[in-house]
Amino acid sequence: MSKSKILRDLIISKSIIKVGGAFDAMSAKLVEISGFDAIWAGSFAISATHALPDASILTMTDFLKAAENMVDACDIPVIADCDTGFGGPANVNHAVKKYEKAGIAGISIEDKTFPKQNSLLENSKQELLSEKDFVAKLIAAKDAKNDENFMIIARTEALIAGKGMDEAIRRADAYQNAGADAILIHSKKNTPNEIFEFTDKWKGHIPLVVVPTSYPSVKVDELISHKIKMVIYANQSLRAAHNIMLKTLKDILEKDSLEQVNIELSSMNDIFTLQEMYKINDQQKMIETNLEKMGYIN
Amino acid sequence: MSKSKILRDLIISKSIIKVGGAFDAMSAKLVEISGFDAIWAGSFAISATHALPDASILTMTDFLKAAENMVDACDIPVIADCDTGFGGPANVNHAVKKYEKAGIAGISIEDKTFPKQNSLLENSKQELLSEKDFVAKLIAAKDAKNDENFMIIARTEALIAGKGMDEAIRRADAYQNAGADAILIHSKKNTPNEIFEFTDKWKGHIPLVVVPTSYPSVKVDELISHKIKMVIYANQSLRAAHNIMLKTLKDILEKDSLEQVNIELSSMNDIFTLQEMYKINDQQKMIETNLEKMGYIN
């Protein structure tokens, strides 16, 4: 079964889908191992691990590579954050073809102007693209789909850009109408109030998606009761990794020996297991068994 | 001053150089921020974050890209782990040209057969290349250098492969004679005894390098007193990140809200700073100041 079909089925069968953020194949695999339903290949996290601003500096080539590495390493669906779609409708069309072919289950594109800035950056410019121009991108995206299960998530930044609730509702309607498979409603408020106002007022029928980075107090039950079908925990593992790596490195420099570093490390074996190092040994044994049967070794 | 010159000068001026392992630009930048002298772009860690075995599966193209991302993000020197040199002497020659051009300060190549297996994997095959064939690689490496400060570190796996101390000494002599700029002596013992036996017996004059993953109790003072000039902490930050990400992700799934996750996260601002998100704002201001002077805006 395709990853996009798995994702569609999960949305139908579960009360809410939990998606964990990742930035490379290992962090994606940890999302899978932990028990999440799907992986979010977030552009903020991928940009951060390249030490480059989350401002359309990395290219589609780079983002696609990162997302494809996750697909190749994991069995659960990968959803890729495609920012504004890398340009105009022709770029979106091209991106959908490439992402679909790479085995990604769905993408998110947002209604800001290209190049964009991160939605949570203070004093940043958050300019919305006109509704018409973003609808044009959705038409181009839908046209490019070969697999009907491939999911186009339309993310509106109307609330982030301070355009008000009515604009957010209007855009969600327009994007659903233009063929979006889900709406991601984003907010930078530190409570979920405006999100819930949106979900209560909006009368659409496609799934709603949220990213509660700025309102971490929201409870899963509340999300479910407000008709939200997908929650993305976009960057907590990245931020935990950043935090602990800095501590570990500083501690190594301060202490006389590695042994004195008082931070829990996964064992070499844990890493070997994740990267399937032992599979090479299994493969080697399988080959030897066959070579033996064929009479090459005894 | 070139990064390779910086590295050479550090070796001369300091009693020991401390090198921190990294696998992408962010982890490299954290090595720099913490105060390390240089960055180790380790093939085990880079393979792990690609969720692929450390067994010559990733190609030179992939490893070089990871190392170059580090160079572009950091001011301190990057030393790249090039495993067995990606093939024969012609591959080594090509690699040196590409790595040098990318701004890497030096590389390490090891005397195992291609494709290799990680040195610390239990029950793994650790076959040594003949001394002659590895010397051929060093000659090819030296011939490719355009920048004389570019550092070729010859890593001998003689002790890992169980070939004994005499073989390790003989190979270190041969590699120094063939033009290596430093010797990395590797061990999988859980004490530094065989390393110190080596450093006490070997009469060479080029710097010695160690990677104390398997003997974490060794103290920096001991390394210095045994004439070791460079110590590489290859994978502790990776293993700390692996450990904390798994905990964080599991905790997110177990708790009702992000707020209840009891793991320290770096702030969004910490990440924004690392990825130089604010520099884009500074740049924008600089441009506006200039546009104003030119009369385009007022």
Added chain:
Amino acid sequence: MSKSKILRDLIISKSIIKVGGAFDAMSAKLVEISGFDAIWAGSFAISATHALPDASILTMTDFLKAAENMVDACDIPVIADCDTGFGGPANVNHAVKKYEKAGIAGISIEDKTFPKQNSLLENSKQELLSEKDFVAKLIAAKDAKNDENFMIIARTEALIAGKGMDEAIRRADAYQNAGADAILIHSKKNTPNEIFEFTDKWKGHIPLVVVPTSYPSVKVDELISHKIKMVIYANQSLRAAHNIMLKTLKDILEKDSLEQVNIELSSMNDIFTLQEMYKINDQQKMIETNLEKMGYIN
């Protein structure tokens, strides 16, 4: 229908399959337009266009990228030349997974030692891998196949390496037995005599493939009558392009104006058509029609 199935069906339905060599997406598209059955993503030609020796210098990453660009641009099957398989059995296994996922219809791997040298280079080393070690690669390749139609072509260089007809026959038997889907028998003689001796003597049942670069006088009918099912014209278009580009460039420098250059050029329109520039206009119109229906423009 998958490209690999298309290729399998062609082999069954046609007396001989003609495969044209390519090195990038445009040259592949020209192979398709001309009417060939399939495309050969040759490592010699791809290396040449990178101005790098055909000696395992480019990596799997680079070769795969070139072949995938061809797949994305064309409807006919692409067969990729994977040289010696980029290392040992584990590398072959990994390559098969990656190539299959990229939509390539089949690959060829050859029984020389890694790194290899081009088979037609004078005074070059042509060392054969032991039969056992190459069989190990074939077992690893077969094990990696997810799509049973994906074709593993085993190429024996026994004749190139001067090992004689019996060795060639023995190896072809062994490779068929190990799961190869076809045998490529290569020769550097300037007549097809040794090829025909091989095809007459060999009693295998899987398809035979030849690359008549060095014996260009051989007729298609002769190939068919000697039970050859696939002929690869690996590098003629590359060599024609090299020849005409050098002439064109020299002529531009010698003449007073472009108009005086007496070499036939395809029109800008020909190129625009190949690269589907007009499809962007069609797409734009489709989007505008939709926007009109939706009331955004009138």
Added chain:
Amino acid sequence: MSKSKILRDLIISKSIIKVGGAFDAMSAKLVEISGFDAIWAGSFAISATHALPDASILTMTDFLKAAENMVDACDIPVIADCDTGFGGPANVNHAVKKYEKAGIAGISIEDKTFPKQNSLLENSKQELLSEKDFVAKLIAAKDAKNDENFMIIARTEALIAGKGMDEAIRRADAYQNAGADAILIHSKKNTPNEIFEFTDKWKGHIPLVVVPTSYPSVKVDELISHKIKMVIYANQSLRAAHNIMLKTLKDILEKDSLEQVNIELSSMNDIFTLQEMYKINDQQKMIETNLEKMGYIN
């Protein structure tokens, strides 16, 4: 001496610089061998060989890779066509850093909106960016330069977009004032008249560059007498290659044998020489000589 310095010196010392278009390392090397002064890594040609529209579909990553392959293969300077700069000022700034680091001698950016369409495509949209916004890109480009010789060529599409001569003059002034190192004035007319009107009227002091694709009758002497310092023959070798490859492939299919194909092919040896296949043999000999001296072989 850096390639950018070589380019600067050529502009000073020669009456006009001739630049040949290329799309990969081999075509670039042929430009060098033919005797051109520099290489043009054109986005139209690179897009064409990827069989993708010249409409900002390929990313900076892809274009940079193609240009860097040329740099690595050639000794003469490479000038890279960067279209509109891959986005806004921050993208231009990033691109300049990456291209400069890759050893490219200079780039061209043009004053159309992103994503762009090829200038010579009939019925295509040719929208100009506002002068202010393009000046912002030039400021960002200049700010990113580390090597003062790195050349920023500002290409104005004012004539292509039908904005008239005065607009073209005004923009050239503005771009020179903003720090451009040269002006590329482009035209799609089939005579050089409007180009010459421009060069006669414009009173700037930085070098002028033209691309006479649409007015091939113009003579080199005329260009020189109209103060043009650089002429780019952007795509003739591509179009010659396209033409001859199609002919060759069709002919192979029509004829009974390769021998009957009546098209001049470069020899295998010509290609081997270009890709420096023999250097590997030289290198091998050098290594063997050294191994002999060291007593490893005799």
